[in-house]
Amino acid sequence: MIRIVVKLLVPAMDCCTINWRAYGRDHLNNLDPTKFVINSLDLGTETYTQMLPPPGCEDVVLAASGVCVLMNSFCFYHDFNGTDLVIWQMTEFGDDKSWTQFLKFSYNDIPMNYDFGRYPDFRLTPLYLSENGDTVVFVNSVPDRAIIYNRRTNKVKKARINKKISWSSVYDYVESLVSTS
Incomplete structure (x- = not known):
C-alpha cells in the first residue's frame, strides 16, 4: 500500500x-x-x-x-x-x-510520557514553527493531543484538543490568490 x-x-x-x-x-x-x-x-x-x-x-x-x-x-x-x-x-x-x-x-528533549504500546506507529509530525524558530508545534498518532515545544527553554506543553482530530489526516494549507480552475 x-x-x-x-x-x-x-x-x-x-x-x-x-x-x-x-x-x-x-x-x-x-x-x-x-x-x-x-x-x-x-x-x-x-x-x-x-x-x-x-x-x-x-x-x-x-x-x-x-x-x-x-x-x-x-x-x-x-x-x-x-x-x-x-x-x-x-x-x-x-x-x-x-x-x-x-x-x-x-x-x-521532548518528554511525552505516553504508553507507546497503545500507539505502535507513534511518530512526531512538525506542524508549525514560530517566526523566531523557538517554538515548534508537533502532532502525533496520539488522538486529541498536540505537543508545543520551546527549543530555547527546552520546555514542553501538551495541548489537549476538545474536538476529535485524526492527526494522520492533517495537511498544510497556505492561502493563495491563484485560482486552480
Missing part, C-alpha cells in the same frame, strides 16, 4: 504545488519499496517534477518520514535511529541538491 501525503506550498512565485512521497523504481522500472521519491505537481504550470530526498535519507523508511511547510519553506522530516527527529529544508524549491539539515530534535 502506498501512503500518499499531500502538502501545499506557495513559493515566492505565483503558483501552488502539491507534494507527496511515493515509492521509487529500481533499474528495471519495478516499484522498489526500499527507495522513495518526492513528487511535486505545480498547479500553475501543470508540470510534474520528481525530487530525491536529502542526501543520506534514501534508505529512510517511508512511513517514518514526511514532507511539510515550515516558515514558508518546503521541508522533509524523518526519524533517525529511533532517537531523533531530523528536519531538512529545501533552500531552492525543486532543486533536490539544495537540501540542508535545518533542525534536529532528540526525543529525550
Whole structure:
C-alpha cells in the first residue's frame, strides 16, 4: 500500500504545488519499496517534477518520514535511529541538491510520557514553527493531543484538543490568490 501525503506550498512565485512521497523504481522500472521519491505537481504550470530526498535519507523508511511547510519553506522530516527527529529544508524549491539539515530534535528533549504500546506507529509530525524558530508545534498518532515545544527553554506543553482530530489526516494549507480552475 502506498501512503500518499499531500502538502501545499506557495513559493515566492505565483503558483501552488502539491507534494507527496511515493515509492521509487529500481533499474528495471519495478516499484522498489526500499527507495522513495518526492513528487511535486505545480498547479500553475501543470508540470510534474520528481525530487530525491536529502542526501543520506534514501534508505529512510517511508512511513517514518514526511514532507511539510515550515516558515514558508518546503521541508522533509524523518526519524533517525529511533532517537531523533531530523528536519531538512529545501533552500531552492525543486532543486533536490539544495537540501540542508535545518533542525534536529532528540526525543529525550521532548518528554511525552505516553504508553507507546497503545500507539505502535507513534511518530512526531512538525506542524508549525514560530517566526523566531523557538517554538515548534508537533502532532502525533496520539488522538486529541498536540505537543508545543520551546527549543530555547527546552520546555514542553501538551495541548489537549476538545474536538476529535485524526492527526494522520492533517495537511498544510497556505492561502493563495491563484485560482486552480
